[in-house]
Amino acid sequence: MTTEQTVRSLDDPDLFVETPGTIYDAIPPLPPRTEREAEFYTMRDGEMLINLGPQHPSTHGVLRVVLKIDGERVVDLDPVLGYLHRGVEKICENGDWHHAISNCDPLEYIAAMFSEAMPVMVAEKLLDLGVPRRAEYIRVLAWELNRISSHALFVGWLALDLGGLTPILYGFIERDEIVEMLAALTGQRLLFNYLRIGGVNGDLNHDFLSRLGDWMGNALKRIEDQQKLLNSNEIFVARTRGLGVIDRDLARRTLLSGPVLRATGIPYDVRRAHPYSVYPELEFTIPTREEGDSYARYLLHLDEIKQSIHIIDQVLHRMPDGPVMAKVPRLMRVPPGRAYVSIESPRGQYSAYGMSDGSDQPFRLRIHDPSFFNLQAVGLLMPGNLVADTMAIMASVDPIMGGVDK
Amino acid sequence: MRISPTDVAQVMTLLHDDPEFRFLILSDLCGVDTGSVMQVVYHLWSDATPDWLRVIVDGLPREDPRAPSVTFLWNGAEWAEREAYDMFGIIFEGNRDLRRIYMPPDYQSFPLRKDFLLADDAARSPGQGVRHMEQTFQPAEYRRTPVLRQGLGSDAGHMAPGIQTAELASGEDPAR
Amino acid sequence: MSIITRPWGRLTLAGKIMLPLVALLVLLTVLLLVGFASGALPFLLGLGGQLVGDNIDIARFAAAATALLLFTVPTAFVIILMEMKLIAFVNLRVGPNRQGPWGILSSTLHGFKVLAKEDFTPTGVDVPVFTLAPVVTYLGAVMTIMVIPFAPGLFGLDMNIALLYFFAVAGLGVIGLMMAGWSSFNKYSLLGGLRAAAGIISYEIPLILAVVGVVMLAGTMSLNQIVANQAGTFADWYVFQQPLGLIIFFIAAAAETGRTPFDLNEADSEIVAGFATEYSGMRFGFFFFAEYVNLFIMSALTTTLFLGGWNAPLDAQPVLDFFNVTLNTALDPGALGMGLLFLVALGPPLLILLFTLPIWMLKSDWSFLKSLVVGFLLFNLVVMLFVGIWAYMTFPFVAGLFWFMAKTFTLVALFVIMRGTLPRVRMDQLMGFAWKWLISAALLNLLITAAAIVVLRDPSMPWN
Incomplete structure (x- = not known):
């Protein structure tokens, strides 16, 4: 009697795939699949391919970029995504709407309060559910705090990719204070899982408010102090000014959004263009810059931090009383339909397109992540710059690979 | 707004260029599998109106979904179309870089299609493991449905059967 | 074989290091004594010294x-x-x-x-x-x-x-x-x-x-x-x-x-x-x-x-001259006579006690031994400081x-x-x-x- 061997040994010669070519080959020996790939892998004299990532100190996660360089100059590049792909959209289809909140949380892990809002707001729109005003104000408060914590890291990262060691640690001071604050509110430091369909999970507590009060007292002054380290730094300005210039036409055609778009002078902010939550009641301006280069993006982030502090100030003064959760059933049957919601995350327009077939599970939940589209523009900006500038451009566009790869 | 795949280029050019509409920004592009047909959904934004315009390209056949690309208007749609191709197998004609973007290049099936089954998905989905948009939710039927295991072979569980046979018949990747 | 390996295995780590060292030292001592007694070593040393003296630059x-x-x-x-x-x-x-x-x-x-x-x-x-x-x-x-x-x-x-x-x-x-x-x-x-x-x-x-x-x-x-x-x-x-x-x-x-x-x-x-x-x-x-x-x-x-x-x-010399300070850094042990002996014998213990007692009295939860060790370290630091100052003033390098x-x-x-x-x-x-x-x-x-x-x-x- 023989037993069929189902698991084959790794030493089995049939399993060993003979790859054509050697490690000395400059170009992978596979035939090109598309027109663009064929163009990319056609090497002219003196050009070589260099592989950045997916484990590289400054690709912000697991982005892999194949650079075609001529000496120090970048001729072309080919981003390779998918190293962090978890199939969040598919997972969301298999859980119910509440599961989708925690599944969407780690998409934009630097500012998780925005990505977890997506299934919540889609479900609310499909249910036509009114959220209590206090819950809306608390959401805005949490969003703006999270936006500041994200922008504080942006400044540090940009400087770190340019070789400055210190600003990232100064940025983490602000981020840590805010994150501790949000941990007092939500119980988590990174992935908050705080928003609920119909409100938020828990009212403001004393710990959060006392931390917020301590921080608000000198936040603006401290952030301005820390800016001086970079704003008056000749090397930093020389490295970022005039680098990676995006004009308005290019910005529109490449579907940019967020600070990258506003740095080109287009005042497109979803908070004003498609008002959601209680943003119409709040006073704030949309800072824009005309230059569209890395330095403009950096300055724009600083302006947005100030605007966010201004919004938080107003929210705290106008916070109404009342419940923080609408009356919703525990097992939620969302009526059939299609809904599209969009909010302004620190990196741009975060939107979701949800379809429901009347069950308790989303039929389709499409997440639109701004990093995905902003990262695409990097490929258009890079050619002609030096290898060192790839980092400056990539950091100034600030992609989060959790959202890019979904 | 529902249009057919043949009208995409014309409609989009009109919406983008006409001074009355001026839908300059494409907010989102995504694919949808309703279980019977494929759709491509565009969301457009204009500074003339605060509302979104949703354009649904309806009625793409599941066996060979093809739609024209909009990269001639928005070259940023290139990756979004690559993603829709990767997840649904929708082929955008005119996109010059239609490769897989998330999944490995030698991957065969399209994960977000409704006939792509996860191990725990088959156990809970009603009716042959495929949920149709038109199929209303019936708890009684849900309880009666036996747990589906026959769709999950020992090694071919993640392979969508329709796609596999189609590719074997034509002998090459439909993208080329 | 086990007569050798078993005691070796029972030794602690310090013992395993110390024992070969002691053996080496004993061997070296015997070799040196034999070398001096037989007159071979002085001859070799003289030869080496001459070699070094001839090639002082290379050495x-x-x-x-x-x-x-x-x-x-x-x-x-x-x-x-x-x-x-x-x-x-x-x-x-x-x-x-x-x-x-x-x-x-x-x-x-x-x-x-x-x-x-x-x-x-x-x-x-x-x-x-x-x-x-x-x-x-x-x-x-x-x-x-x-x-x-x-x-x-x-x-x-x-x-x-x-x-x-x-x-x-x-x-x-x-x-x-x-x-x-x-x-x-x-x-x-x-x-x-x-x-x-x-x-x-x-x-x-x-x-x-x-x-x-x-x-x-x-x-x-x-x-x-x-x-x-x-x-x-x-x-x-x-x-x-x-x-x-x-x-x-x-x-x-x-x-x-x-x-x-x-x-x-x-x-x-x-x-x-x-x-x-x-x-x-x-x-x-x-x-x-x-x-x-x-x-x-x-x-x-x-x-x-x-x-x-x-x-x-x-x-520093003009400043010192201005204040009429003369520093005599040259120690003359002979001038102290018997005093030197007393200084060497009594100075260190007294100084260590001087550092130890205040610590012991201030830190009530420290044992005397612990304050003694800290006092000894402090004494060493102070002595090193003084020796350093003396060396600074005596030797130009x-x-x-x-x-x-x-x-x-x-x-x-x-x-x-x-x-x-x-x-x-x-x-x-x-x-x-x-x-x-x-x-x-x-x-x-x-x-x-x-x-x-x-x-x-x-x-x-x-x-x-």
Whole structure:
């Protein structure tokens, strides 16, 4: 009697795939699949391919970029995504709407309060559910705090990719204070899982408010102090000014959004263009810059931090009383339909397109992540710059690979 | 707004260029599998109106979904179309870089299609493991449905059967 | 066999180390006694002494080279620790604080860790070149120390072309970096090696041109002579006659040693670790040490050329004369007579008790033994302080070494703080700065110096 061997040994010669070519080959020996790939892998004299990532100190996660360089100059590049792909959209289809909140949380892990809002707001729109005003104000408060914590890291990262060691640690001071604050509110430091369909999970507590009060007292002054380290730094300005210039036409055609778009002078902010939550009641301006280069993006982030502090100030003064959760059933049957919601995350327009077939599970939940589209523009900006500038451009566009790869 | 795949280029050019509409920004592009047909959904934004315009390209056949690309208007749609191709197998004609973007290049099936089954998905989905948009939710039927295991072979569980046979018949990747 | 192995296995670790040592010592003692008794050893010693006496220069050179080679390692450890602590201070961090008190052992332990790590040679590298590259880089760094005068009478080699030798040998380092970049079979390494070559060779020119001003003033290329020319108060240092030269030299030295903002050859956010990407273990350690030794050497050369070398900033003698203080530092044990015996016998215990008792009384939860140990350590510190002061006033080379190290490490700290503060420049900016600005400024400096020398030292002028 023989037993069929189902698991084959790794030493089995049939399993060993003979790859054509050697490690000395400059170009992978596979035939090109598309027109663009064929163009990319056609090497002219003196050009070589260099592989950045997916484990590289400054690709912000697991982005892999194949650079075609001529000496120090970048001729072309080919981003390779998918190293962090978890199939969040598919997972969301298999859980119910509440599961989708925690599944969407780690998409934009630097500012998780925005990505977890997506299934919540889609479900609310499909249910036509009114959220209590206090819950809306608390959401805005949490969003703006999270936006500041994200922008504080942006400044540090940009400087770190340019070789400055210190600003990232100064940025983490602000981020840590805010994150501790949000941990007092939500119980988590990174992935908050705080928003609920119909409100938020828990009212403001004393710990959060006392931390917020301590921080608000000198936040603006401290952030301005820390800016001086970079704003008056000749090397930093020389490295970022005039680098990676995006004009308005290019910005529109490449579907940019967020600070990258506003740095080109287009005042497109979803908070004003498609008002959601209680943003119409709040006073704030949309800072824009005309230059569209890395330095403009950096300055724009600083302006947005100030605007966010201004919004938080107003929210705290106008916070109404009342419940923080609408009356919703525990097992939620969302009526059939299609809904599209969009909010302004620190990196741009975060939107979701949800379809429901009347069950308790989303039929389709499409997440639109701004990093995905902003990262695409990097490929258009890079050619002609030096290898060192790839980092400056990539950091100034600030992609989060959790959202890019979904 | 529902249009057919043949009208995409014309409609989009009109919406983008006409001074009355001026839908300059494409907010989102995504694919949808309703279980019977494929759709491509565009969301457009204009500074003339605060509302979104949703354009649904309806009625793409599941066996060979093809739609024209909009990269001639928005070259940023290139990756979004690559993603829709990767997840649904929708082929955008005119996109010059239609490769897989998330999944490995030698991957065969399209994960977000409704006939792509996860191990725990088959156990809970009603009716042959495929949920149709038109199929209303019936708890009684849900309880009666036996747990589906026959769709999950020992090694071919993640392979969508329709796609596999189609590719074997034509002998090459439909993208080329 | 077990008669030997079983007791050996029962020994503690200390015993396993001590027992062979004791055996070795016994053996050596017996050998020495037998050698002296038979007269063979004195004969050999006499022969050796004659050999050394005949070739005193070579012996001196060998001794100095060994001493300096050994000296580089602790220096690198000190600078690495300094960097960790100072950058932590700039970053509002605590810094290393686990290994030893205040973390002072951390850099040393990192050194041992590097020594213990796997020395890995990847597939495809050019093995001989890959192996030789760290050695060449390290040698290039170490060999330059030979000519630096640390103190009066404390230098490896007094050459009349010391500066020329210095720059010639310092150029060896870049060959090592290029070898590493080329042989590593890695594109990051290649880019790093080429960046190092382009950057370092470009900055050699302003570096040397800045020094030429000092050479013109001193009229010699011997570093000992240059230091001797700067004797006196701090007003005699060349920094006041060559301020532009110092600035150019400092910037070019930062580029030469690959420090921020010019650390392009190992820019970690761009090309991972540059030429050192494929290195691990002690081969990487050689590169790492070479960088810090280079930093020390460049600071030492800046001190020598511009900041007066081992000269004290102020001469204390006029001040002492003004207050009619006479210091007699020469101890004459004979004058004390029996007092010396009492001092040696009673002084230390009494002083230790003097330090111990207050601690014991103030710290109520400390045992007497613990306060005794702390008191003993304090006593040692105080005695070392006094001995140091005595040595400083008695031996000129101790004073010289003190001032030399103080100035050098101040410059090292400046380099380190620069690393914590500034971002990195780009390749084209780096080259443009060297060729457009630094070389022009260095030539201008040269012109002004030459004109000033001609005008000021002309004997026909009224002020001469």
